[in-house]
Amino acid sequence: MIETKDLVFSYPATEDDGAPTLAVNGVSLTLETGSFVVVLGHNGSGKSTLAKTFNGILLPSGGQVLIDGMDTQDPALLLAIRQRLGMVFQNPDNQITANVVEEDVAFGPENMGVESADIRQRVDDALAAVGMSDFVRHAPHLLSGGQKQRIAIAGVIAMEPACIVLDEATAMLDPIGRREVLEVVERLNREKNITVVLITHHMNEAEHADRVVVMNHGQVVMDGTPKTVFTQVGKLRKLGLTVPDTVDVLYRLQAQGLDVAIDQLSVEDCADEILRVLRK
Template sequence: MATMIETNELRFAYPAEEGETPVLALDGVDVQIEKGSFVVVLGHNGSGKSTLAKTFNAVLLPSGGKVYVQGMDTSNEGLLLAIRQRVGMVFQNPDNQIVANVVEEDVAFAPENLGVPTEEIRKKVDDALAAVRMSEFVTHAPHLLSGGQKQRIAIAGVIAMEPDCIVLDEATAMLDPVGRQEVLSTIYRLNREKHITVVLITHHMNEAEQADRVLVMKSGKVAMDGAPREVFSQVEALRDMGLTVPDTVDLLDRLRHQGVDVPLDALSVEECADAIAAALQ
């Protein structure tokens, strides 16, 4: 499978106060993200996960090492527009990304700034709103929408640029459970149906259950990398890093400590229930 994003010995340090030594937020990260995959990046605050996300479309440039987007070096200023057309970012607060007073104008903002012909913009807006199932809100005022709806509009604004990859940096953190599920359903569908590469930065463990791959960041390094079942079965290691596990795995782990012979890789509620039922028979 083709590589969407690749980092080689990636390092990044935020500017330090005068007289202080900069601390590396990213310290030698080597990651390959395949085109069309769904990758979740987990980690506690300060682990480097959001910093890593911002290097994927050149919001932040490496202090050392390299980041490549479909082979393009993000440090090459001449490639910046092409890189950002291929990798779109959705941030934590949708209010910071919504720039217009009408939904359709907001979604059209990026294509207009890219010089897309007017007749093409209409189709891009309609297609993007349909993709996030917000077509009925085309003439609504964004500030009157719910948090989940606003975030879906922000995603539509990114989709209108027809990126190959969407990076969501804690995009569900400010949402209630209903809004979070709206956004998650949207990005799962975009990944499965339109084969858009998705990189989801989150601290909600349950959001990683349907991912193809989970990266766990610790102190600016990749501490774990594997399929969700593989990563979440390492319960004690995750807890040692100050992280939780999905509710299903937590329940299974508690049962194991009580002497019940259940696996730790039953992630979904249905799988968990079946595993417990089998163990109790």
């Protein structure tokens, strides 16, 4: 679905800083169709810049980005690319354009020239997919942060993309809102085979991912399954990152001499692992 080849992106020099800022430096990734990939990194690691190259918001300074085989640097392909790959950003208020929920969700399909009858069906299906059917005639500005973000996701779903990229889409939400959004994207990935790329700094959000990519100073420094990545506690901490709470608990217990495996990511698996060892 997404392929980057030696991708480089530099922000232009400013008056305050006389040199260009290298944000992404030689990144080569292949993200498979139907996968759920989490991209982690501290602020300034390049993860959000990488996300913005996926649908041509930012064009490479060097290298190449291919979306379903289409080059983002070809202007003739840009509309097709953005129909295949939808973006959800950090602040849903910046992505909501209408005063009524159903009108906002219809905005994308209308601009794509979809027939009115099809738009109605897409809006209904998209709102059902994010669990917001009961809010079809509500005013978006009266909704909670998590609900607004689900409406933003519905607006992307209504365009029927093959891939959704969420760029720090849970950063402004409370734990309940984050859980709501994560449940939606995990279900879309599982039931509709939509490729999901989640850019985040919340380690716990990677629990159900197929793959975790860790960035630092514009480069990919770790890449593997959640268990493979998060059991490298020392390396992550050197990068200024934490680990999921469950791994942290098991890691501390192991340091105290308890013979536990630290690769249990869910709360249930973590508890089972502790019980297993205690029962010995």
